[in-house]
Amino acid sequence: MNRKLDFYSMSLSVFFTLLFLVGTCMGKFLVEKNSLKVTSPKSLKNDYECAIGNFGIPQYGGSLVGIVVYPKSNTKACKSFDDFDLSFKSKPGGFPTFLLIDRGDCYFTEKAWNAQKAGASAILVSDDKIEPLITMDAPEEERSTFADYLENITIPSALIRKTLGDDLKNALSKGDMVNVNLDWKESLPHPDDRVEYEFWTNTNDECGAKCDTQINFVKNFKGSAQILERKGFTQFTPHYITWYCPDVFVTSKQCKSQCINHGRYCAPDPDKDFDKGYEGKDVVLQNLRQACFFKMVNESGKPWLWWDYVTDFGIRCPMKEEKYTKECAEGVIKSLGMDIDKINKCMGDPNEDKENPILQAEQTAQIGNGSRGDVTILPTLVINDRQYRGKLERSAVLKAICSGFKETTEPAVCLSSSIETNECLTNNGGCWEDKHSNITACKDTFRGRVCQCPVYKGVKFSGDGYTNCTATGTGRCEINNGGCWKETRNDLTFSACVEDGSKSCSCPWGFSGDGVNKCEDIDECKEKNSCQCPGCLCKNTWGGHECSCSGGRLYMTEHDICISKKTTAEVGWSFIWIIFLGLAITAIGGYAVYKYRIRSYMNSEIRAIMAQYMPLDSQVDTRNNEELGNMRS
Known part of the structure; x- marks a missing residue:
């Protein structure tokens, strides 16, 4: 009997010691x-x-x-x-x-x-x-x-x-x-402008160098993670590995000390000593509390608070100082302004013989699907559904996350000098640039640089990005005059840029040239035959010309004619008297017509009234004829 008990205890010890190894052997592990x-x-x-x-x-x-x-x-x-x-x-x-x-x-x-x-x-x-x-x-x-x-x-x-x-x-x-x-450019998929990543972690801080590495990583990566999450660049989810206790061991003392919910969710003993220190179920409960904390802050739209909680918990509630307790954890939660009652409700009763929905979801998530294998090792990072390979260190992990963004959509934190080299700083990356306006087609990305014509102050540039970029569309003339010719002389400014939605340059009236490099003044007096009327004089100006008349005469631009100043005055007054006389005659004639029409109207009205009281001759004749006819009949 004693031999059986010894064998039974030894079997349990081996089982809990090899919990991590069992998952590794049985799981689907994909090679990246x-x-x-x-x-x-x-x-x-x-x-x-x-x-x-x-x-x-x-x-x-x-x-x-x-x-x-x-x-x-x-x-x-x-x-x-x-x-x-x-x-x-x-x-x-x-x-x-x-x-x-x-x-x-x-x-x-x-x-x-x-x-x-x-x-x-x-x-x-x-x-x-x-x-x-x-x-x-x-x-x-x-x-x-x-x-x-x-x-x-x-x-x-x-x-x-x-x-x-x-x-x-x-x-x-x-x-x-x-x-x-x-x-390594395609080691991680980068389909869009948001990266989804998971961090498989544990609250146990007594697992040696790996635990120390994990704690330091969370502390150092917190700032970058919160920047990415606050701006919506990433979607982060923490996960916690648990195992179940085989049915044959469920009622054992060892299983009860390592598991909750009747052996459904277990963790190895932190110090691998079943007789002292913290137990595996303590780790499971803290894992569950952190998972519920994330669920609550995620639903409130502040998922980045998880990093504050985990960091503070590691500092304030370490196992080594025997502060790894519910009371310490709740103190951290309270300091972050979260509702402890809601978290306790989420955790449920660990002594119940039924599934816990949070931990059950965690066990399901451990199983690999698609391009991601089973998660069996702690800690593990999964970025865009691919397991991260490399050192658990801030800059290394940030590089991996940044490689998951679609090119040119990386946030600023990915382009910091601490994790990547800005190729645009050397010879402008070999791209087009306008040094006068400080406009460049070189755009720094995490994977290098791209030569892409920019959008500057709302104005879009088009071209190959390497040798040329030209402003197009509305507002282009406000940016370096649309790349067109422009010159000012004697407070006069002429430009070859026209806001017509095109990107061409055309010299204005009075100038000739390509519109880009130069526009030269045209001598309208010679080339346009301007001011050709008899006695007209032509003087060329920059961007135009002036016409004048000899002999003190005036030049009328509308009719291209020279007229005498005196004649102009006489003709002007005569013209005015003619107009005045015409208006007077029109007024008199109109009054006469008015009087005539009024008189005719009054006569017709009077005749109508008199006819009612004094029959007219025609009416008397008609009545006599009617009476004579009646007598004959």
Whole structure:
């Protein structure tokens, strides 16, 4: 019986110790790949798949060009190259060195560290057998004697297939120069102007170097994350891994100490000691509290507050100081102005024998779908549905997130000097620019620069972006006069730019030329035959001309005629008297017609009235005739 109990206890210990490893073995883990392009020799010129290492700093959004070197000794890089007097540091102006090394005998990270110390810019690890590509991972810190350098590896690394490794070695043995381009531009999809990313984390701070790295990352990345989230550039979601307890162990003491909700949601013991310290269920409850906190702040439109809560919780409620408690957590929540009752309601009763909707959703989210594998390792970042490979460090992660934006839509934080180089600062990136107006077609992006005609002060420029950009549309004449000719003399200004919706330049009336570089004054007196009337004199002016008359006469522009000043006055008064006389005659005639019409109207009215009382002769004759007819009948 005692043997059975011992075996039973040992089985539980093994189960909880290997919780993380079980998920790794059973889960679907996808290898993130990128492109390795061999540009020479010609016989190997092609694109090849390689697997990104899960350490170092991959240059997300960029690429690295260099030459391949295969060491004469220490080909597996398991020892320091100083012992072999070998250095791979590039000379000024030289190509970066890609150190080709063989797989085997030591950790991948040890190979990378030795290559980095020897001056290599990147490492290519050639597989030692023909098999599918795998992800080169860092060893568990507690099993590794090289944990002190893990956080210092900065060069990128990639695993290549054995066949490619053999071909590269063969070309180098023949004396060929092998040029390669390691490209991370398409390592992460970048479909639009918003990046969606997940951070799989844990509230446990007693897991050694990994926990310390995670806590420092959250603290250092908080500022950038909140900027991205406040401006709507990203959609961030935190997640928490949990496991379930097998049915056979649900009622055991160990399972009860590591799980909540009747064994449905478990976490390993923080210090791997079931008899002291905090328990796994304490971690699950804090995870659940943080998940509920995020749910509440996300619904309130302030998801960035999650970073404040997690940072403050790590500072104020560490396990080492025995402050990892509900009371401490609620103190942090209260300080951020959030409703504790709502969070407790979200958490539910951990002793109930039923599913918790928040944690159940977390377990479902752990399962990979599409291009993302199962999440089994803590901490893990998933960016645009791809698992991040590299160092958990602010600038490295920010580079990866920035590479997920569609080009030219990156926020300003992605273009800061701390994470990328602004190519527009050197020779304007080789793009068009107008130095007078400080307008340029060079636009800095996270992946480099693009030459794109700009929109400046609401005015759109069009052209190829490299040699020319011309203002078009409404308002173009306000920007460098639309690129057209313009000149001012004696307070007179003439311009070849016309606001007609086009982008052409046309010299104004009185000028001739291309409208862009020059417009020259036309002598209208000679070329336009202006002022041609008898006695007219013509004088050319800048942008026009003036006509005058000899002999003190006046020039009438409308009729192109010269007239005498005296004649003009006489003709003027005579013309006025004629008009006055005409008006007088018209008035008299109109009055006479008026009087005539009034008199005729009055006569007709009088006759009508008199007819009613005194019959007219015609009426008497008619009446007599009628009476005579009656008598005869």
